[in-house]
Structure formats: C-alpha cells, structure tokens
Amino acid sequence: MSKPPRVFKNKDKPDDKSFGGSQMWFKDAILQNSGCGVVAGCDAVLRLLGEEEFSREDYMDKLMYSSGFIKPFVLPFMKGKPRMIFGKEFVGSIGVSRGRFKRGIKRLAKDKGLELDIRGMGLKKGMTELPKALGKGLPVAMIVIAPFDNVEVKMAHRTETISYHWMTLTGMDSESLEVSTWGYKATIALSEFKKPLATASFFVIDKKA
Secondary structure (H helix, E strand, O other): OOOEEOOOOEOOOOEEEEEEEOOOOOOOOHHHHHHHHHHHHHHHHHHHHOOOEHHHHHHHHHHHOOOOOOOOOOOHHOOOOOOOOOEEEEEEEEOOOOOOOOHHHHHHHHOOOOOOOEEEEEEEHHHHHHHHHHOOOEEEEEEEEOOOEEEEEEEEOOEEOOOEEEEEEEOOOEEEEEEEEEEEEEEEHHHHHHHEEEEEEEEEEOOOO
C-alpha cells in the first residue's frame, strides 16, 4: 500500500484527519473544479519527500505552491469567470491533461531538489506492475476518463460518478482499486472499466536512480 498525506483539520482531534488532499479545499473556483491533478501531483511529491502529516493550513500552502507548476488548462476567452452554459455553471477549465501533469510534476519535484522517473501504463499492464510499485510504497497517480460520467467511486458516506478525474492509487486487489480522492479513502470496482469508453491511466512516480 502507498499511503497519501494525512491532513488534520484540528490538531486537538488526532482522529480528525484526511486520507490525502482534496481539490474542494481550494477557494479558487477553477481549482475547485479542475484541481484534482494538482492534488495528485502534490501528494506524490510529498510522499517522495517523506512528508506525511500536516495541518490544513500547512498543507494548503504546499498545495497552492504546487498549483503554480501543475496547471489546469483554462480557455482564454473565459478569463476565469464562471458562465452558465446549457443551464450549468462552467468555469472554463478542462482540467489537467496527462502531458501537463507529467511536465508539471517534474518541474515541481525539481524545485524541491528531486529528479523523477515516471512510468505510465494502462489497466491491463497495471494489474501486473502496480502491485509491485504499491508494495514499495511508491506514489501512483491515476486518471479516469469516462465521457458518459458513469464510473462510480464509492466512499464510506456516499457514492459519486466521475467523467474526468485524477486520484491517488493506494491499494488494489483482483476486484477493486483503493484510491485517495476528495480527502477520503474510496474504492472503484474494476468492473467499472468495462463500461462504454471508460478508461484509466496510471503513473508510477519514483526518484531517478
């Protein structure tokens, strides 16, 4: 298992801790909407630095700093201002692409004195390779792309469906993936990726030898 950072909302309540970071802690609307890649990248670098526990304030300082390296793509004509499109609020961001993620996390790590080795793979290869990486405690970022918004992520208190979302893979077995998302531990059944057009990509992140 590869553990994400633990973030304490209240230092006086040691049991009140997260399972990794959450994009919903951002105050900026674009980062709330599309900052999941920032969280996955920040958490991976913190893991490699051996930094594991933070107050919410300290963690948010690190997360905001990371957002200067791992940046969601924002449509320039939107100018960062939400607009109503087809009855839904759209902030103009289409998220962090795989290429942006890799370039951004490498720059972030270099700023912290690290050179990264990043290995990308799909689910089929990942079923063999990912347990090895997790067993070594390496951070693994993953992105789910599901155009029909039909991949279910189950948490203890609710179930969400996702269409384009970065997470941190923390464990797996023959039937499901354990992930860190929105500050919670969650699971995704492997059968979810049999749904139409649903795919997952994984990035094993390590220090260069």
